[in-house]
Amino acid sequence: MATNAEIPVQVSVGRRVLISADDVRGKAVHGRDGDKLGTVDKLILDECTGQVAYIILSTGGFLGLGQSYHPIPWAAFRYDEKRGGYAAAIDKRLLEGAPSFRPDSAPVFDEAYGRRVTDYYQLPPMDIA
Amino acid sequence: MATNAEIPVQVSVGRRVLISADDVRGKAVHGRDGDKLGTVDKLILDECTGQVAYIILSTGGFLGLGQSYHPIPWAAFRYDEKRGGYAAAIDKRLLEGAPSFRPDSAPVFDEAYGRRVTDYYQLPPMDIA
Numbered sequence: 001m002a003t004n005a006e007i008p009v010q011v012s013v014g015r016r017v018l019i020s021a022d023d024v025r026g027k028a029v030h031g032r033d034g035d036k037l038g039t040v041d042k043l044i045l046d047e048c049t050g051q052v053a054y055i056i057l058s059t060g061g062f063l064g065l066g067q068s069y070h071p072i073p074w075a076a077f078r079y080d081e082k083r084g085g086y087a088a089a090i091d092k093r094l095l096e097g098a099p100s101f102r103p104d105s106a107p108v109f110d111e112a113y114g115r116r117v118t119d120y121y122q123l124p125p126m127d128i129a
Numbered sequence: 130m131a132t133n134a135e136i137p138v139q140v141s142v143g144r145r146v147l148i149s150a151d152d153v154r155g156k157a158v159h160g161r162d163g164d165k166l167g168t169v170d171k172l173i174l175d176e177c178t179g180q181v182a183y184i185i186l187s188t189g190g191f192l193g194l195g196q197s198y199h200p201i202p203w204a205a206f207r208y209d210e211k212r213g214g215y216a217a218a219i220d221k222r223l224l225e226g227a228p229s230f231r232p233d234s235a236p237v238f239d240e241a242y243g244r245r246v247t248d249y250y251q252l253p254p255m256d257i258a
Contacts, residue, residue, distance in 0.1 A: 018182055018238065021150040021172040043150040043179075045172075048208040050181030052174070053147055079177040109147065 017079070028085035029057055029077075035092055041069055044109070054117070055086070059095070070100045071109070075123045090121065146208070157214035158186055158206075164221055170198055173238070183246070184215070188224070199229045200238070204252045219250065 027040045041058035045051065055077060057070040072088060080087040090098075099107075099117050107113050156169045170187035174180065184206060186199040201217060209216040219227075228236075228246050236242050 017176050018173050018243075019176045021153075021174050021181075024150075024174065024176065043174075044147050045150050045153065045181070047146050047148045047153065050172075050203050050206075052150075052179030074179050077179075114147075 028083065029055070030080065030083060030085060030087050031091040031095075032087070032089050033091050037088060037090070037092060037095060038070075040086065044071070057088075057095075059100075068100045068102055069106075070095060070098050071117050072098075073118050073121055073123045076121055094121075146210075157212065158184070159209065159212060159214060159216050160220040160224075161216070161218050162220050166217060166219070166221060166224060167199075169215065173200070186217075186224075188229075197229045197231055198235075199224060199227050200246050201227075202247050202250055202252045205250055223250075 021043055024040050024043055029037045029040060031037045038057045038059040040055055042056040043052050044054040044056065046053050052074045054071045054073055057072055059068050059070060072090070076088050076090055077086045078089075098120055099113070101107050150172055153169050153172055158166045158169060160166045167186045167188040169184055171185040172181050173183040173185065175182050181203045183200045183202055186201055188197050188199060201219070205217050205219055206215045207218075208214075227249055228242070230236050
């Protein structure tokens, strides 16, 4: 498949910032207390609406738990212009007990799992289109 | 940076279909007359709202114009469940005169270029969050 390394990475349209989905990967995610929680590993989209539903946060092992992945509802995030990454309305302590998985044991991301994630963070599920 | 090949590619949550943004790449895009127009090369997101703003369509050279890329506003698409790809409210003829670029001459995707694209397709620009 063709790829195009030339498409500009990030552009400003008025006050909007457009970015290739590829380039969101690796962006820092900070918690509500300012601590770095990890980085964006993947974006999970609703392919009908084109809206990001979850960010898969990679904690990169620094919580002392080894490399792990935490699906977090999009509603928990806001873009932090100053830091050039995402701020999440959660902290490390909340993350430690949250649904997560290791690279070798990815869950089936079905309705029940999605509900478990949104319930854990006490956030509403994404609207159904 | 860590990657995780184990995250499931596509899951069904009720009637919603969630998909990793990575896995949208390469999906077929058909035109309003059913012809295949190309494939998804990239998704361009509004990083504040998490909403896809544009799909970069790769025409793969089969229009006789060589490999080229067409940014198309998200509003032109709907997900086509039957085909497992996107249907765009455009056709090859419209595409031939549309703003496009070659891998070696990517435009600066600024406000003026964005307006040129949305004006060409006579679609409203994405709402500003």
